[in-house]
Amino acid sequence: xGSHIAFQSLRLEKVGxxxxxxxxxQDLTLEIKRGEFIALLGPSGCGKSxxxxxxxxxxxxxxxxxxxxxxxxxxxxxxxxGFGMVFQNYALFPHMTVRSNIGFGLRMRGVAKAxxxxxxxxxxxxxxxESQAHKLPGQLSGGQQQRVAIARAxxxxxxxxxxxxxxxxxxxKLRLEMRQEIRRIHQDLGGVTIYVTHDQDEALSLADxxxxxxxxxxxxxxxxxxxxxxxxHIDVAEFMGFRNxxxxxxxxxxxxxxxxxxxxxxxxxxLEGVALHSLPGPAVTAAIRPDDLTPVDANHPGIDATVEAFxxxxxxxxxxxxxxxxxxLFFRSEVPLHAGEAVRLSADPSKILIYQxxxx
Amino acid sequence: xxxxxxxxxxxxxxSGLDGVTLLVIPAMxxxxxxxxYPFSYGLILSFHPKDGSFLxxxxxxxxxxxxxxxxxxxxxxxxxxxxxxxxxxVPVAFRIRxxxxxxxxxxxxxxPITLGTVLVAEGMLNYFGPQGWFxxxxxxxxxxxPASIKLVHNYWGVFLSLVITGFPFTFLLTLSYVSGIDVAxxxxxxTLGARSAARFRTIFLPLLAPGLAITFCLSFVxxxxxxxxxxxxxxxxxxxxxxxxxxxxxxxxxxxxxxxxAIAMVMGAVQLVVxxxxxxxxxxxYRGPAAGAKG
Numbered sequence: 001x002g003s004h005i006a007f008q009s010l011r012l013e014k015v016g017x018x019x020x021x022x023x024x025x026q027d028l029t030l031e032i033k034r035g036e037f038i039a040l041l042g043p044s045g046c047g048k049s050x051x052x053x054x055x056x057x058x059x060x061x062x063x064x065x066x067x068x069x070x071x072x073x074x075x076x077x078x079x080x081x082g083f084g085m086v087f088q089n090y091a092l093f094p095h096m097t098v099r100s101n102i103g104f105g106l107r108m109r110g111v112a113k114a115x116x117x118x119x120x121x122x123x124x125x126x127x128x129x130e131s132q133a134h135k136l137p138g139q140l141s142g143g144q145q146q147r148v149a150i151a152r153a154x155x156x157x158x159x160x161x162x163x164x165x166x167x168x169x170x171x172x173k174l175r176l177e178m179r180q181e182i183r184r185i186h187q188d189l190g191g192v193t194i195y196v197t198h199d200q201d202e203a204l205s206l207a208d209x210x211x212x213x214x215x216x217x218x219x220x221x222x223x224x225x226x227x228x229x230x231x232x233h234i235d236v237a238e239f240m241g242f243r244n245x246x247x248x249x250x251x252x253x254x255x256x257x258x259x260x261x262x263x264x265x266x267x268x269x270x271l272e273g274v275a276l277h278s279l280p281g282p283a284v285t286a287a288i289r290p291d292d293l294t295p296v297d298a299n300h301p302g303i304d305a306t307v308e309a310f311x312x313x314x315x316x317x318x319x320x321x322x323x324x325x326x327x328x329l330f331f332r333s334e335v336p337l338h339a340g341e342a343v344r345l346s347a348d349p350s351k352i353l354i355y356q357x358x359x360x
Numbered sequence: 361x362x363x364x365x366x367x368x369x370x371x372x373x374x375s376g377l378d379g380v381t382l383l384v385i386p387a388m389x390x391x392x393x394x395x396x397y398p399f400s401y402g403l404i405l406s407f408h409p410k411d412g413s414f415l416x417x418x419x420x421x422x423x424x425x426x427x428x429x430x431x432x433x434x435x436x437x438x439x440x441x442x443x444x445x446x447x448x449x450v451p452v453a454f455r456i457r458x459x460x461x462x463x464x465x466x467x468x469x470x471x472p473i474t475l476g477t478v479l480v481a482e483g484m485l486n487y488f489g490p491q492g493w494f495x496x497x498x499x500x501x502x503x504x505x506p507a508s509i510k511l512v513h514n515y516w517g518v519f520l521s522l523v524i525t526g527f528p529f530t531f532l533l534t535l536s537y538v539s540g541i542d543v544a545x546x547x548x549x550x551t552l553g554a555r556s557a558a559r560f561r562t563i564f565l566p567l568l569a570p571g572l573a574i575t576f577c578l579s580f581v582x583x584x585x586x587x588x589x590x591x592x593x594x595x596x597x598x599x600x601x602x603x604x605x606x607x608x609x610x611x612x613x614x615x616x617x618x619x620x621x622a623i624a625m626v627m628g629a630v631q632l633v634v635x636x637x638x639x640x641x642x643x644x645x646y647r648g649p650a651a652g653a654k655g
């Protein structure tokens with residue numbers, strides 16, 4: 001499958017969409033190469049579904065243009081774009097069998113019967129539903145229904161497969177299985193997959209590149225590694241698991257260059273960290289992952305706090321503590337502690353990210 | 361009481377009979393008093409004609425063209441009217457489903473229901489009458505003269521009034537069925553290349569068919585029992601002598617309640633035949649939930 005998908009790139013140029021006075025999507029500019037798996041990641045209301053629907057043609061754009069190589073597609077009707085779309089609630093045709101659902105797009109294209117049967121068979125094999133082919137969607141489990149939805153979308157050999165939170169209605173175990181299936185199907189197909197999700201694990205494990213959206217705007221575009229290690233913005237950092245946020249004052253005078261070490265005063269404690277962007281100072285925020293924040297001896301610099309809760313996690317312990325200023329901290333510990341105990345917490349300077357700006 | 365531990369009430373409740381079951385009683389009483397009893401009474405009465413023979417009334421009805429002809433006259437009104445209302449209601453419902461002021465427009469469309477058939481008939485007598493606005497406008501535009509167009513006191517008068525009073529009912533039912541279809545299904549079909557006509561044919565129509573069949577039945581029964589507008593707007597002596605008029609005449613002009621009951625039974629049987637026929641055709645279609653996913 002997919003051998004005849006011949007295009008080089010999908011380009012979004014300053015794509016925007018407004019609803020009345022609200023900007024649901026602003027200046028979305030992105031170039032996607034053939035073969036890429038792109039995740040649109042963000043909390044609900046960030047514009048990721050709007051972006052997907054604009055690309056699919058289910059929603060008209062209010063500004064910008066979308067190009068598939070040299071063909072402008074944002075002016076085409078949804079029926080003429082020929083993209084496969086997988087919906088959050090599957091949207092299977094309840095009155096048609098699995099086979100008939102999967103063959104729908106091919107029938108609409110007037111594909112000859114023998115060819116149609118062959119391609120439907122191939123799509124059914126791809127999602128491993130051979131034994132369910134003659135059932136109605138209502139007779140299938142949620143995971144099977146989602147496979148049908150995927151098969152229906154890929155049966156037309158689309159250059160672009162759009163997926164709108166396809167796994168959010170499935171249970172945790174099935175989600176993991178389906179993730180691997182989706183990745184495999186993407187590789188078989190060879191086109192572009194754009195995958196909308198609010199789950200960072202899903203985005204990190206599936207995507208070649210992740211687009212983080214917030215309030216209708218791109219916050220960061222990068223590989224999963226980029227985002228995980230070097231989130232460009234405090235919001236992105238929070239989304240990538242930097243649950244601890246400490247507000248402080250920059251110590252070094254003047255601007256700090258990107259990727260340089262910076263020291264800041266956090267309520268009397270001086271911590272050193274990495275500045276991903278230049279820091280004009282003085283108000284800064286440090287972001288630290290719970291796994292990197294650990295108890296240290298009293299003779300090391302660290303944040304003093306009181307343990308509030310503590311739990312056993314198997315290999316180590318996970319705790320929450322609160323500073324005298326009232327900031328809640330999440331940390332990891334090798335040794336058991338008790339609620340009410342005083343603890344001094346610190347992290348390796350390379351694991352502390354320092355961002356411009358204070359209270360968010 | 362024996363030693364068996366499960367009390368009678370608990371066992372009753374387990375088989376679905378408990379205090380809540382008593383809530384059915386008011387409805388049961390109502391159905392018995394207002395439907396089952398009068399219907400049985402009429403049915404028995406219809407077998408006791410004046411001449412004393414068992415099937416005398418039915419024999420009389422089916423041998424007199426003035427009586428049995430009313431079956432056809434009524435069908436000739438009710439079937440086209442119901443079909444027209446249904447065919448008109450579907451596109452309107454589709455359009456309104458996507459509109460923002462849905463409630464306002466629905467209210468306007470449903471208004472004729474609240475007016476009642478008599479008020480509508482009176483209004484139509486003026487509006488569509490020989491000196492009414494409609495005919496006068498047509499004649500000013502040179503599209504006809506009062507002498508050539510006749511829209512009241514004939515078949516068309518009753519037809520129009522049934523459309524006006526029946527459409528809101530048909531439309532409301534249709535709208536509820538149309539709204540019940542998940543929008544995502546249409547979106548999915550569109551992304552797969554189906555244009556609007558194909559989407560209607562392959563997705564909406566099969567999913568709507570069972571609901572439209574029910575709508576047809578309910579609308580048809582309403583139209584088949586037409587009475588006030590057939591008298592006020594039609595020609596009750598001839599072209600619009602519907603079956604309810606025949607029953608009315610038997611009961612209140614000839615004072616033959618037995619014959620009137622027999623006519624009512626024939627009327628019910630004709631409706632039943634049409635309704636059962638239409639409902640049976642539903643089995644040709646998918647009848648499950650019209651959503652794209654489980655639950």
